[in-house]
Amino acid sequence: MDTMTVAAGATLTPERAEQRLREGFPGAPLRRQEGAAVRDHTLIVPADHLVEICTFLRDDPEMDFAILSWVGGVDYLPRQPRFEVVYHLLSIAHHCRLVLKVELPEENPQVPTVSGVWPTANWHERETYDFYGIQFTGHPDLTRILLPEAWVGWPLRKDSPLGYQEVAFTHNTPERTVPDPDLKKLAPKKVKYRAH
């Protein structure tokens, strides 16, 4: 039977993957994300090297990241660079996960698509575009996926507060208008003191 089995001892660590990437791409500024509570090994890669790094990680037999687990966006308003696109890679041959991140500026956030490397990225990138308005250049079909096509705005951005969306059906409440979002009032309250 043609099943994939894992040879004993053929384990890959994310540290090894990082080392191979540094050797393979000496020109690309790779950065490991700092922080004690960053629980997965995370590398911040430049957007213009993303596709070649991903192709290398997929094709190199020692890496063999055959599955792109998911792609998602994060909005770090008011930090600059504001957006991040997160790629969770999975090597089923070596039982290893690796996280890649691309930082994107507030103005015109765009990143090349990896749907040519892993076709599964197609929908994940559409979802990220749908939620954050991040452009994936070269994507075959970059349209809204979960929200209606005519939706205006990027709902998961932090300056798009909850509860102030345009109401789709107003035939029975014609007087209903959409108030201006008061960001300060709507943002989740920060608690000043800590429990420990």
Next chain:
Amino acid sequence: MTLNMGPQHPSTHGVLRVVLELDGETVVKAKPIIGYLHTGMEKQAEYKTYTQSIPQTDRMDYLAPMSNNLALCLAAEKLLDIEAPARVQAIRVLLTELTRISAHCVWLGTHALDIGAMTVFFYCFREREKVLSIYDMVCGARMTASYFRVGGLASDIPLGLLDKCETFVDEMPAHTDEYEALLTKNPIWLARTREVAPLSRRDALALGATGPTLRGSGVKWDLRKDLPYCGYDTYDFEVPVGQNGDAYDRYQVRVQEIRQATRIAKQAIERIRAMGEQGEYRLRDYKYVLPAKEEVKTSMEALIHHFKIVAHGFFPPVGEAYAAIEAPKGELGFYFVSDGTPRPWRMKVRSPSFVNLQTLPTMVEGRLVADVITAIGSLDIVLGEIDR
């Protein structure tokens, strides 16, 4: 001809819409259109504490609420760097395996119903009902369980639960034989599923399929075995794998998974018995987990912790974590970004149905329109989880 299928169509298992371009009876192009059930759960989670998001997850894959609860709790526990006690782990394993049985029962019943075998549906729902009554006994709800908490469980399991589970687990193999007697060698079933909706190993990997969809295509990958959580590496079970990647292989994989799930559940029951029918059901780390009610009544410290966790929620460190489990449908994962406040800065759900549905065009293009129904059924999708 362009044919619109859904979103109100009984065989799309919810509100899936597929636009089919047909040439006679052959599908030239299929385009799934989703989003009809989108409720913005990821956005809402940013306005809730971690614990408040647990009831939301019940509504994602509403056929496997306990699995969703578990994935969220494990991600939060990874972020906090805590681990639930061994007894809690065993209870979680028991309940999620029962969930797997019930989710697969619903899948088998509806999938067979789509293809025209009605009897199986009644048999499967008979067993699912028993799992739902176990849920009812555990947490008072039949479908929206919300039973797991970060660091433990909402309450201890009731007395008599293990007996009830054991009776169910003991009779389940015989019921699985009944399903198999109806289908496995049934010529109509074979004609409708063999070599129908095939997915090659290569395509399955490229499209990111997980769970029985990936295993049906011959890839032996199960997070319970390969990246274990909740102590699954200490349980004795096998991972069924298909060969051809057709609808029949996915059927075989899921039916065998029901058998393996009963095996795991049986072992979990023994372990819980060994650790006591009543006992520790929460981590005693009161920064993150509510103290027991009895302690709140006698200890000032516990009262303060209780009040603070109820009023604010717990404060995770600044950081991020992703944890995934093998849900009945595949890899279900939660990704949290924390800014140090009791509410997540970002919650991302990696739902298996969303990714698995992407394989649909590959399965049906160039094949008959009637096989689209088989393909959707054999993918085992739940739209609540796809649209979130």
